[in-house]
Amino acid sequence: MTHVEWQWRERSSGAPYRQRVSMSEAPAPDEEFLALIEHELNCTACKVRTDGAFCPTAAELVRAEREARR
Numbered sequence: 001m002t003h004v005e006w007q008w009r010e011r012s013s014g015a016p017y018r019q020r021v022s023m024s025e026a027p028a029p030d031e032e033f034l035a036l037i038e039h040e041l042n043c044t045a046c047k048v049r050t051d052g053a054f055c056p057t058a059a060e061l062v063r064a065e066r067e068a069r070r
């Protein structure tokens with residue numbers, strides 16, 4: 001059974017915002033993952049790394065993304 005609830009989400013900049021979350025459904029692309037993708041598109045340090053390593057900021061995003069999946 002599915003229900004919808006509101007959750008507060010933190011943003012790296014700006015005020016926290018409220019997001020409607022559908023529970024018990026397949027997870028949507030989570031914002032932590034999207035933040036990581038966005039970072040890699042904009043981060044010079046990540047662009048020059050071709051060995052799959054992360055810059056410290058990206059490493060933090062990866063850690064947050066993994067924690068969000070627990």
Ligand SMILES: [Zn+2]
Binds near residue numbers: 040044
């Ligand atoms: Zn980076």
